Amino acid sequence: MKSYVVVVFFLLGSIMIHAQKINWVTMDEALSLQEKAPKKILIDMYTTWCGPCKMLDRNTFTNTDLIAFVNTHYYAVKFNAEGNETVHYKGQEFSNPNYKPEMAKRRNSPHQFSQYLGVRAYPTMVFLGLEAEVLAPIPGYQTAQQLELYLRLFKDDTYKKMNNQEAFNGYYKAFVPTFMP
Numbered sequence: 001m002k003s004y005v006v007v008v009f010f011l012l013g014s015i016m017i018h019a020q021k022i023n024w025v026t027m028d029e030a031l032s033l034q035e036k037a038p039k040k041i042l043i044d045m046y047t048t049w050c051g052p053c054k055m056l057d058r059n060t061f062t063n064t065d066l067i068a069f070v071n072t073h074y075y076a077v078k079f080n081a082e083g084n085e086t087v088h089y090k091g092q093e094f095s096n097p098n099y100k101p102e103m104a105k106r107r108n109s110p111h112q113f114s115q116y117l118g119v120r121a122y123p124t125m126v127f128l129g130l131e132a133e134v135l136a137p138i139p140g141y142q143t144a145q146q147l148e149l150y151l152r153l154f155k156d157d158t159y160k161k162m163n164n165q166e167a168f169n170g171y172y173k174a175f176v177p178t179f180m181p
Contacts, residue, residue, distance in 0.1 A: 020067050022076045027087045027113070030075040031132055040135070040154055041128035042074040045081045045114055048105050050122040052141035063144035065179035066151075073155045081114035081122060082107070089113065090132065127154045135159065145177035 025033065030041050044061075046053035060066065070076050079085070084099040094116060098109035110119075117126050118137055125142065127135040127150065136159070138150050149172065153159050162168050 020064055022061055022067050023071050024076050024078045026085065027077050027079060027089065030077050031089065033075050034130070034132060038130045039073060039075050040130060041077060041132065042070060042151070043077040043079050043117075043126040043128065045079055045117070045119045045122060045124040045126055045137075047080065047082045047107070047122045049107055053123045055141055056123050060142060060144050060147060063179055063181075066144040066147065069148070069151055069179070073151070079111075079113070081111050081119055081124075082109060083111060085111075087111075087113045089116075092116075125150065129154075143181075144179045145181065148177045148179045149175050 027043070033039075034041060044053075044056065046056070079087075082096070082099075084096050084101075087094040094111065094113035096109055096111040099111075100108060117134060119126065119139075121139040123139075123141060125138040125147065127138070129135050135154050136150075142150075152175075153171070158171065162171065
């Protein structure tokens with residue numbers, strides 16, 4: 001009987017751990033939330049056909065430490081950089097006028113919003129400040145531990161103390177990730 005109870009608790013615990021997810025919102029929702037309760041914004045610029053984007057979803061965005069950190073300190077946006085969502089940002093409306101629905105699962109036209117943010121590769125993590133200003137686009141696949149460096153850099157405003165590449169290199173070399181692999 002005791003072993004049965006232990007197994008049930010183990011299964012429930014593992015389900016609870018795997019049930020944690022990042023609280024993804026749309027860009028317009030993030031901007032609205034930011035006005036009410038200021039937090040920085042993390043945008044995952046992805047496409048439906050991008051292999052490294054799928055790896056981020058499978059490997060990085062399932063890390064429990066990363067999930068807790070992002071949900072606490074950021075509004076997280078998952079944005080299809082070749083999708084057809086309309087975005088209202090800084091008094092402008094962005095759409096994808098050349099979007100083709102029949103190409104939804106393949107390469108499509110780039111979204112005006114991703115172009116505006118300077119996204120040139122997928123995936124790209126775009127960090128926005130408390131006034132929704134662009135802090136930096138970080139291109140490429142990142143493990144949870146690699147992404148932690150940038151999550152902390154922008155959350156703590158450490159980036160403001162860096163005025164050259166050497167300063168960033170020092171931060172990078174000294175950084176010790178705390179997210180469990």
